Amino acid sequence: MHIADGIIPNIWCGAAHAVSWTAVYVLGRNVETEEVVRLGMLASASFAISLVHFPLGATSVHLGLYGLAGILAGRRAFPVIFAALLLQTLLFQHGGLLSLGLNAINMGAGALLAAALWRAGVGPEPARAFLCGFAGVVTPALMIAVEFWFTGYGKGFLFMAVLYLGAAALEGALTAAVVAFLRRTRPALLMAGA
Amino acid sequence: MSGIFPSLDARARLLAVVAATVIVASTPVGELAPFLAYVPLTYLLLRTGQASREYLAWRCFAAAPFLLMAALLLAIEAAWPAGGWPAGSWMDAWKAANWDAGLPRALSIAGKGFTAVLLLAFLMAMTELADLLWALRKLGSPHLLNLILGMMYRYTSLLSEEYARMERARDCRMVRPLGWQGIGVYGHHMGSLLVRSWDRADRVHAAMVSRGFTGEWPVTRVSSFGARETVFVLICAAAFLTARVLM
Numbered sequence: 001m002h003i004a005d006g007i008i009p010n011i012w013c014g015a016a017h018a019v020s021w022t023a024v025y026v027l028g029r030n031v032e033t034e035e036v037v038r039l040g041m042l043a044s045a046s047f048a049i050s051l052v053h054f055p056l057g058a059t060s061v062h063l064g065l066y067g068l069a070g071i072l073a074g075r076r077a078f079p080v081i082f083a084a085l086l087l088q089t090l091l092f093q094h095g096g097l098l099s100l101g102l103n104a105i106n107m108g109a110g111a112l113l114a115a116a117l118w119r120a121g122v123g124p125e126p127a128r129a130f131l132c133g134f135a136g137v138v139t140p141a142l143m144i145a146v147e148f149w150f151t152g153y154g155k156g157f158l159f160m161a162v163l164y165l166g167a168a169a170l171e172g173a174l175t176a177a178v179v180a181f182l183r184r185t186r187p188a189l190l191m192a193g194a
Numbered sequence: 195m196s197g198i199f200p201s202l203d204a205r206a207r208l209l210a211v212v213a214a215t216v217i218v219a220s221t222p223v224g225e226l227a228p229f230l231a232y233v234p235l236t237y238l239l240l241r242t243g244q245a246s247r248e249y250l251a252w253r254c255f256a257a258a259p260f261l262l263m264a265a266l267l268l269a270i271e272a273a274w275p276a277g278g279w280p281a282g283s284w285m286d287a288w289k290a291a292n293w294d295a296g297l298p299r300a301l302s303i304a305g306k307g308f309t310a311v312l313l314l315a316f317l318m319a320m321t322e323l324a325d326l327l328w329a330l331r332k333l334g335s336p337h338l339l340n341l342i343l344g345m346m347y348r349y350t351s352l353l354s355e356e357y358a359r360m361e362r363a364r365d366c367r368m369v370r371p372l373g374w375q376g377i378g379v380y381g382h383h384m385g386s387l388l389v390r391s392w393d394r395a396d397r398v399h400a401a402m403v404s405r406g407f408t409g410e411w412p413v414t415r416v417s418s419f420g421a422r423e424t425v426f427v428l429i430c431a432a433a434f435l436t437a438r439v440l441m
Contacts, residue, residue, distance in 0.1 A: 004261055004264075004310065004311065005310030005311070006218065006219045006303065006306030006310045007264045007303060010216060024339055025336045028338035028339070033399065033402075033407065034396075036341045036342070038392065038396075038399075040344070040346060040349065040395070041349060041392065041398070042395075043346050044345060044346050044348075044350045044391065045388050047350050047353075048350055048353040048354040048356075048357050048387070052357070082339065083346060084346070086339075087343065087346055087347075090314075090326060093253050096310050096311070096314060097211075097314060098212075098219055098310070152268065153264065156270060156271070174380060175381075176381070177380065177385070178384050178388070179385075180378075180381065181381055181385030182385050185385070189392060
């Protein structure tokens with residue numbers, strides 16, 4: 001789901017870079033050193049888990065964990081996701097240096113929406129956790145589809161976004177399972193992002 | 195690593211690749227002539243280092259599905275511009291398509307995408323990750339980002355190994371492979387890794403504070419961005435820009 005370089009016009013990529021770097025700065029202000037270490041460790045754990053592939057039909061999917069990052073890190077999820085995407089770009093060439101800002105906005109929006117849903121506290125916790133995981137995948141997919149549509153690629157990617165519903169359901173179920181585990185063993189973690 | 199490129203300051207390597215990528219990506223969709231110059235220029239740039247051809251080919255192969263899908267979407271959009279997908283059979287639709295408009299657009303998008311992937315893969319093949327993170331820091335990336343990236347660089351591989359050990363332990367104790375019904379088990383494993391990471395973070399923080407950490411990584415690396423680096427970046431940018439403007 002990472003947009004590669006050369007696909008979206010430079011003007012879009014430039015504007016997205018400006019927005020995302022500003023967001024990293026604004027959402028990462030006044031952070032305590034203790035929290036930095038935890039954010040770094042959360043980013044490392046999320047990155048490690050996202051490398052695990054799950055079979056899905058003839059292919060396989062890997063997790064993004066954007067919803068879980070939103071639950072655990074709150075608004076700080078944006079800098080965490082930006083850092084993870086930058087590392088993915090450099091190590092695996094998933095995405096590109098020009099499209100990094102756009103990718104960060106897409107994935108970060110999913111995490112921030114999940115953070116807002118989690119903090120809203122409406123509904124039973126397992127359902128809310130599922131919704132956060134689901135929104136963490138569907139939001140970026142829809143945003144990419146809209147960006148493709150607006151930049152001349154037609155509505156074809158909307159069809160691709162629909163295909164992501166299966167991955168979103170998987171991510172939602174896993175997020176709910178992780179949250180249930182944390183609620184039993186370490187509930188303080190679920191309060192950290194609030 | 196031998197060659198001109200790896201001997202340069204990491205900032206110069208990063209800037210040269212970004213400049214070339216920006217210029218290539220700015221080529222208007224459908225214009226193929228500049229690629230007659232981009233291809234030899236990219237080849238010349240790759241010759242300034244000795245990256246493994248297999249590695250570069252593998253990175254391009256890995257990026258191919260997304261790039262080809264984008265190119266295909268653009269080709270389809272250009273092939274049936276007015277009324278969308280025509281009524282009738284697939285053959286009728288194929289005959290009605292305006293491929294003359296769609297093909298150059300698709301080829302240019304694929305060309306831009308693969309060139310960008312190639313340049314980035316070359317940068318990574320020629321540069322240690324620690325050097326690149328240092329370069330980003332020296333170029334003024336936000337403080338929090340530098341700290342998170344530093345932590346990730348240190349702990350991602352360690353936590354990946356820890357997760358792999360947990361998986362191995364789980365597989366050893368199971369009678370049959372874990373299927374979809376075991377989604378709760380996967381969730382507990384991930385939660386367990388997060389709890390371990392959190393505990394480790396507290397220990398790491400205590401150790402860092404005991405060594406005098408006040409929110410800044412100490413800088414021990416010495417490197418300079420001299421005339422050699424400036425000339426290389428300028429030549430690289432000028433060559434790609436000339437190709438972009440003149441072709």
